[in-house]
Every structure is written in C-alpha cells, then in structure tokens.
Amino acid sequence: MEICLGELSARLGVTLIGDATVSVSRVAQLTNADARSLAFLGDSKYRRHLEATAAGAVILSKADAGACHMPVLLSDNPYLTFARAARILHPDSPVIGGRHPSAVIDPDARVDPTAWIGPLVVLEAGVLIGPRVFVGPGCILGEGVRIDEDSRLIARVTLCAGTQVGKRALLHPGAVIGREGFGFARDGERWIRIPQVGRAVLGDDVEIGANTAVDRGAIGDTVIGHGVKLDNLIQIGHNVEIGDNTAIAGNAGISGSTRIGRNCTIAGAVGIAGHLSIGDDVHFTGMAMVTRSFPEPGSYSSGIPAMPSAEWRRNVARFRHLDDLTRRLKHLESLLETMKETTERGNS
Amino acid sequence: MEICLGELSARLGVTLIGDATVSVSRVAQLTNADARSLAFLGDSKYRRHLEATAAGAVILSKADAGACHMPVLLSDNPYLTFARAARILHPDSPVIGGRHPSAVIDPDARVDPTAWIGPLVVLEAGVLIGPRVFVGPGCILGEGVRIDEDSRLIARVTLCAGTQVGKRALLHPGAVIGREGFGFARDGERWIRIPQVGRAVLGDDVEIGANTAVDRGAIGDTVIGHGVKLDNLIQIGHNVEIGDNTAIAGNAGISGSTRIGRNCTIAGAVGIAGHLSIGDDVHFTGMAMVTRSFPEPGSYSSGIPAMPSAEWRRNVARFRHLDDLTRRLKHLESLLETMKETTERGNS
Amino acid sequence: MEICLGELSARLGVTLIGDATVSVSRVAQLTNADARSLAFLGDSKYRRHLEATAAGAVILSKADAGACHMPVLLSDNPYLTFARAARILHPDSPVIGGRHPSAVIDPDARVDPTAWIGPLVVLEAGVLIGPRVFVGPGCILGEGVRIDEDSRLIARVTLCAGTQVGKRALLHPGAVIGREGFGFARDGERWIRIPQVGRAVLGDDVEIGANTAVDRGAIGDTVIGHGVKLDNLIQIGHNVEIGDNTAIAGNAGISGSTRIGRNCTIAGAVGIAGHLSIGDDVHFTGMAMVTRSFPEPGSYSSGIPAMPSAEWRRNVARFRHLDDLTRRLKHLESLLETMKETTERGNS
16 A cells, blocks of 8 residues: 555644645554554654655654654654554455355355355354455354444354454454353362353454453353453453453453453453452553552552562571561560660669 | 242242242343343342332342242242242253355364364364264364264364364353463573473363463463363463363463462462462462462462552552662561560669 | 384494394383383483393493393484384384365466375465375465475475475474554554564474464564474464574463574473563573563573462562561671671670
8 A cells, every 4th residue: 555645634623734746555663664554653762763765654643743854744643643544554455255165155054245254264153244344264253143234254253153253343354253151060079060141242343363262151151342452362251251442461351240340451461259249440560460459540559569589588488487577577666665674764 | 041039949949929920931130131031149138129119020049038019939048049939030042963165174073963064164183073063154173073963163263283172061162272382491592392292171061261271281281170160361381180060260370380279269460380289279369479389278469559550659669669668667676675675674 | 103112223323233134113212112112311320120121122331331132223312212213113104295185276276297285174365285295174275375395294384375395394283373463552542453464484403392382573574593393272473583493482471573593492381571682592491470671591490380379378478578588687787797897896
C-alpha cells in the first residue's frame, strides 16, 4: 500500500509540515527506516534518532518538530497516530468468500457466502458464520458455534460447542474457547466431574492470543466483554466475566467465577484466585498474586524482584522468621520503654 | 433429558420432600433457575436465595430444608449430589461407532468398531483404539498409541508416539501428551539433545485440560495416576509421577522426575522444581514456589499477596535488606542485654 | 539399533574396559537396565546402584570404575557421553521424501523432493521447504514460511506467515511461531491494534517445545539464536532477541523487546518484563521475577519458597509492614544510641 503524505495526513486528520507529494509504503523504526518508510517519535528522549533517520516522514508531537529535515505529521499522540497510519499502510487482506474443498462442513452449518472457510476446517452442525468472517486453516468449530461479521480466525482455533463470538474479533492459532471447565465434586477420594452447561461468549472487537484457553461456564456463561484483548497462553476459568476494554498479558490466569471490571490492565503471569471481584480501572503489575477482591481503581503489585542468588538466599532465610523478627522488635521496644523509664527515674 | 423427582431421588439415593411427579430437565443456579431447573444450596450463607428462587426443586442439607416452598432433595453433601444429578440431566452423548471419511488411518491401526474416529483425525501405525472411544476432529495419534475403552478426546488432541491412555479419560483440545521432553547434555556451549525413550502413561479416569503438555519419560515413563485431573495450560516434565486422584489447577508446572503423591491438590500457577518428592495429601496454595520435597501431608504456601503498588515498592525495598535488618536487630538485642546488666549493676 | 561395545567406544572416542564384543541396543537407568542396556553413572553418590545393576555396560568416570563387574566406558563427562551414545542407539528415523495425498499444498509452495509433507498439512503460497525436512501431520505453514534443511516439525506446528526456521530445528506439537504480537495503542478507552509487520526468525539447531508461542516482530524481527532451546508453554513476545545456546524452561515468559544474551539458562516459570537487556551467561532460578536489566553474568533469584501455610500467613502479614518495621528498628537504634550516651555520661 503506497500513499502520499497529503492523503495520509488528511485520512489521519493531522497537520503535515513538508512535501505532500512524498509517498510512504510501510512503517519502520527511526533507526531502520528508509525513504519509503513512515516512522514515529513517541518519546522525546529518542530525539537524537531524528537526525540520523532516513525515514521518508515522521509522526511526532509539536514539541519535537523543531529542526526536522524531512516531512513531519504533527500529532498530540504520536503512538496512536502511528497505529492508525500502520493500519492504513498495512491493511488486513480482504476476505474473499468461499470454501476450500478440504473443509468438512456439516450440512446443518450456515455460512454467509462472503465468508471464507479455509482448508481442513471442521464446522459441526448448527454453526453460524456471519459476513466476511475468515476461518483460517485447521480451525474446528463445534456444534452451535456462532461467529459474527468481520471476525478472523487466523488458523487452528478451536471453538467448542456453543461458543459465541462477536464482530471484528481476532483469534490466534491454538486458542481453545469454550472447553468444559474444571469442575468436580469430591466423592471420598474420587473426583466427580460436573457437566459444564454454560457457554463462552465473546463480545465485539475481542482478541485472543495463541494457545490461550477460555473455559465455558459451569452454569451460566463465561463472558468476555467488548474490546477485551487477551495475549498468549492465558487461562480463563469457567464463569469468569471480563469487562469491556480490559487487556491481559501473556501467561496470566484467572480462576473460576472471578469478575473483572472495565479498562483494567493485567500484566504478564498475574494469577487471580477464584470468586473475586476486581473493579474498573484496576491495574496489576507483572506476576502479581491476587488473593482478595480489589473493588477500587488503582495499581496493585506483589512479588519480589530478582536479585543476586546469594543475596536472595540470605533474605529468604530471614523471611521465614519475619513473624519472629517482628515479635522480637516489639519486645525490644517495650524493654527499651521500661529501661528508659527506669533510667529516667534513676537519673531524676 | 427430563426426569421426575421421584425417579431422580431414587437414582441419587436421597430423600425427596415434596411432589414426586414434578419434572426437571436441567441444572441451574438458585438465582437464575426456572420451574424446569434443579438447583442446589451448598452453603447456608446463601439461604436467602431459597425464598426468591423459581427452581423446580432444590438439593440441600437437612439443616436448610426448613421453610422451603418447593420440592427438596435432602443430602448430607449437596454439592456431590448436585454433581451426580447434573450427570443424569446432562449425560455425555453416546458414542456411535464409525470413521469419518476424511480421517487418515494407517492400515496398521486397530480401531474397535464401537469407537468413533472423527473428521481430519490422523492415526499412525500400531494405534489401538478401544471400545466406545471418541476421537474428536483434528486429533493426531502417533505410532503405537493405545486408548482404552470409553475415553474421549474432544478435539485436536495430540498423542505422541507410544502414549498410553486408560479408561474413561477425558482429553481436551490442544493437549499434547508424550512429546519428547527437555533433556540435554552440555557440550561446551552447545546443548546435545538426549533421545527420550520412555512413554507417557495415563491411568483410568484421567482428565487433561486444554493446551496442557505432558512429556514422555527420558528413560522409563511419565506416569499420571488413576483419577488425576489436570486443568488447562499445565506443564508436566519428563518422568514425573503423579499419584491417584491428585488434582492440579491451571498454569501449574511440574519439573522433571518429581514424584507427587495421591490425593494432593495443587492450585493454579504453582511451580514445582525437579527431582522432588511430594507426599500424599499435600496441598499447595496458588502460585506456591516449591523448591524442596514435602513428604508430609499438609497445606503449604508461598508468595506475597498483591497490595497497592506504592506500599509494595516500599516493602520490597526493605526486603532487599532483610538479612541486614535481622543482624541489626540481633545487635540491638545484645546491646540492650549489656545495657540492662550495666544499668542493673549501676542501680544495685 | 544394536552395536557392539568395541564399535561404540570407537565412535564415542572413549576407552572401553571389558569385552568389546558385548552388544547393547538401548539406554536404560542403572536400576532398570538389562543385559542389552547401556546405563551411566553421572554422580558417585549413586555408586551403590553399580553393584546391583544388570546393565550390559556402564558409562562412568575413572574414579568410579573400580570394582565394576561389567564392561565400562570411561568418560570425563559420563552424562555427555551417555547423551551421544543414546543418539547412536536411538537415532531419529530417516526422512523419506514425499507428500501425503491429504496435504493441502499451494502450487506456489516449493518443497525439496527429499522432504516429507505429512497428512493434513497445509502449505500456503511461497512456502519453501529444504532438503530432508520433516513436516509432521497437521502442521500449518503460512505464506512465505521458509524451513531449512534437516529440520523436523513433529506434528501440528503452526508457523504464521513469514516465519523463518534454520537447519536441524526441532519443533514440537502445538507450537505457534510468528503470530501477530500484542501491540495496541490506546484511543480513549479502546485499544487500536497495530499491524505487526516483522517476522519470527529461528536460527539453526533451535528447539521449540509443545504449545510454546513466539510472536513475530512489530517492526523488525523477533530473533531466536542458534542452538536456543525452549521448553513447553513458553511465551516470547514481539521483538525479543535471544542469544545463541540460551535455554529456557517451561512456563517462562519474556515480554516484548527484551534482549537476552548467549548461554543463559532461564528456569521454569521465570517472568521477564519488556524492554530489558539481559547479558550473556546470566542464570535465573525458577519463578524469578525479572523487572530490571541484568547486564552482568551471574545467578539471580527471587520468590519465597513454600512453607507450611500457617507459618506463611504469619510471615506475609508481617511483610505488609516491613517498611514500618524497618523504621521502628531505626528508631530503636537511635534511641538506644542516645540512651547509651546518657548512661555512659551517667556512669562517668
């Protein structure tokens, strides 16, 4: 996709300073750009790269526009403008309706003629595929799965029976949505599996990363809100509810029946216990261990950052006695209090 | 599946109080049940939902049976009775023997005529499939894999060469069982891969969650005992042995050659180092970091629960000096001891 | 594979003590070996197993060779010699060129005639498969994927568009390489996805475990160096670079744009934040939480090892007040200093 800066600035709604006829055809970093590349400066501390860059044009904020030798696109939020420009320069390929002959499609599945069903896909009975949906190679869609318009399953996505996917969703390879969750009752030493009769329901604009698993509800549904973004290798237990526009990074795990609010960010490898309630605008930093509800907005953390192993071993050994340590400190405090009084009496 | 309470109570072996001709056809929660639903009250603290529920019948304990306006099934363990009732109301669909024409089945594979081999399945040479086994779409079974009667592979399960699966197992999409594990010898800076010649052997009534990986043994087998339940995204290293009826929650990882006893529960994201020995009836809470053997029954924990980030930063900064802190405390204690003696001598 | 000890010792370049005509055909542990098995003793503390073993031959160091009743192969590094012997006794099966008729191969894909394309594989346009490459059942290779000679994809590996794989790589089931990574710009409450236009590039002799995910670069490439070994269920974010011969164990996660040096070992479930720089020869112990760069070689750790839950609860409660505790200690120290001076003045 090649576009001249005049048209690009118009589509982005930003001011262009420089030659409007210059064309760009891809995005690049300042440090590896060429004359056909559009780069951006998101943080003034990288300003030194501006002078050396060979980029055809740069998106930056007014403050950094100073002595730029190439055309610039002015933006209050260069990163966001860059994201939009990147989508113009690197658009998703359009979906061409059809079915690969190797796909196994149940006669009871309904597929919009503008949707693409790729090679070696399986669609079971009752599947409903909306307009312009892309179902890439090797996907398996169980009974009664519904996918709304413009959603894309890149490849090898498994949607178990009953899973519902909204519009413009993006599902990556290895994702498993709607499997029967982990529900058992104990019978003496044995575990009795409890049928999981709910569904997994994904809103519009949801993204699910590679090898991420979202279990169906036990009774009632697991609900992933609109605009929720899940990275790779995440585990979402049964009956979890995630509010709109919450983003969760890789290796995180949310245990069953926990509710998470809107606009939260949950960093990598965070673990959230079950049956908790997390409010809107809550942010957990990486590897946080969440064992209680956090209804209030804010940033929450846990974990001990890595340090040299020898130092860590010494501190950890002390941690085992932290309770004892605290008691000893208390004892000293009261002892000292007594001594002080005694001394003061002695001195008076 | 519709069943009248008279028959249901008889099959469950529990006492019915109320109209035996009332029928139920599904399970539900007290809060969203209708007249055709069977609900349960597992914990007296939710008793308030009893009055408002529209459930056709409720399973509860004698203590809660009081002023119930609908038929009740009395149970000493309402949750277990509910699990059993759910399996009656929502039975697995029966397996109908046959092979989908798109399956790729080696002539040397033996499939019981009552087993189902789904679309786009691959069975390599020497595979042995027992009676009433369900092999869902997209599963791949390597050379010499054996699956015993009544096991179900929902979809897209990969069983690598030599894997053995017992009876009534339930394997979810994305599970990878019996891959060659992570075994290397160092040769200068390079790693020399060591062929892994053992197998992965799963007992009866095993459940393996979505995208969980169980490596084959290096020499000798990786052994998953009867009734073991593994959730999603779990990593089980080579030559691990897991005792009967142990349950492991999502994102956990067990390193190579560790032995885990019977009836253990291992919560989400627990990490267990290699070559350890964990006894029977050991329980690890979520995200526990297990670096030594725990031969004795009991509950074990680690990790720092999340707290406001500012507070966490202050405490973590102190943790780095915990050893120093302890030494300073000790110093104070001895100093104080000396001073006390001095003071006492002074006062005497 | 059967081989006599004379030939084996010659191929391994080690000294044989004993009957050169004895043959072995497999590797085993000392404790479960038979007369056709080759075992090894890597650590003198297991010397007691030597007497009881039924192994046909044993690899050990000179120090342990003493009173051995069976033929021995002397090695300075028995484990490495064992690894090499195991590869001789259990060689990979040779790859026989061809294509399974069920594979879906784009006419624009180029496959070396000595490579094997297994059942139900999908090769999209522009795929390039080198000599003796093995592409097992169910693999999906997107547009423009290139795999160099002698690499093996066991089964169900997904290589997204543009992924490059070097020579002699070994990729396990469920691995997803080169998916579009997790890159968004915030637009008010919504997330705008940023097209990811880089690639995932794997060097020679790379191993990727089951269900591991390696994202493509956002701009520029994600680079996995030669000889890098990744275990199962690992997440590698976009634009990560990993130096040669670094090994990473299961459940670990590396966030975007972090660079890791050569010859590092990263244990299980380690989490490394984004945009960090980790030097050569850095070792992180299990579950370490890496929040800053570690440019220097060394071993680094974090986390609290598991302890009895009651004890843990007490210590954790104190941890929340560690900052306060430290302040109180400081206060005591200064108080005591004052008292000492006072006492000394009093006594003088």
